[in-house]
Amino acid sequence: MQTILHSANTRGHANHGWLNSYHTFSFAGYQNPERVHFGALRVLNDDTVAGGMGFGTHPHDNMEIISIPLSGTLEHKDNAGNHGIIRRGDVQVMSAGTGIAHSEKNHSHTEPVKFLQIWVFPNKRNVTPRYDQQTFRAEDRHNQFQQILSPDANDAGVWINQDAWFHLTDFDAGFTAEYQVKKPGNGVYVFVLEGEATIAGQPVSTRDGLGIWDTTSFPVAATAATRLLLMEVPMSL
Template structure:
């Protein structure tokens, strides 16, 4: 088993006034050669956007882009005619593929929106661009892994062009379990949304990130009431 620890206070940070963003990996003005990606996971941004503000229309291609709101509401529009509103409990995916222009804005003019912006390298290039969003019940992740993303359109959650699986979990203090990896050669990047946990023997706290690979499973114990995001991704792609 190999591991990689990114404590919350080592992340890149940019505060633009309207946008307060923490970067787990190199992004925009934050360039750390030691933190370019974790396998196929390229970007993990922890963003807070002020009321009435947002990212204006801009373009992407050949990237799988996932947005997970933590509080508030986020509004999406793109050049393919898609328009969606997402909030806590929702997961949004956009396969940029051959190219798409989009905007992501705070739907509220008075309240902040907090969300995770996640990019994964795809396993296929120049696929047709697509958009999807789904809503997930909070009770379905209480003391269990709730799958919210997979590579299979017929499986639970949104799907992307990569052999990746995302799970959310809300664990009570003292709850212990084990995560079984879905695919040989994958690794798992665990991001602590709230609380404290011990993963593969490593104590973790709020907004810490922890990568684990060269293993088939990892032990997880909640040291307080804890919310986790587990991102299983190929280490070679």
């Protein structure tokens, strides 16, 4: 088993007033040659957008883009005619494929929206662009791994063009579970949304990220009430 720890205070940071963003991997003005990606996981941005503000229409292609709100409401529009509003408990996915232009803004004019923006390299290029969103029940991640994303449209959660599986958890203090890697050769990047845990023998706390690979499973032990996002992705592109 191999691991790499990215402590919360080592992330890139940009505060534009309307946008306060932390970058786990190189993005925009934060460029770190040692932190470009973890396997197929290319971007993990922890964003807070002020009320009434947002990202204007901009293009993407050949990337799988996942948005996970943590609080507040996020509004999406794109040039394919899709329009959605997502909040905590929802997951949005966009396969950019041959190209799509979209905007993301805070649906509220007064309250900030906090969300994770995640990019994953696809295993198929130039697919037809696609948009989807789903709502997930909080009770289904209490002391268990709740699957929110997979490669299979018939499996639980949204799906993307990659052999990736995402899970959310809400673990009580003292709860322990074993994560089983879904596909041989994949690695798992664990992002601590809140709390404290020992994962694969490594103590972690809020907003730390831990990459784990060269293993088929690893233990997760919550030392306090802990919320996690586990992103399993191929390690080779």
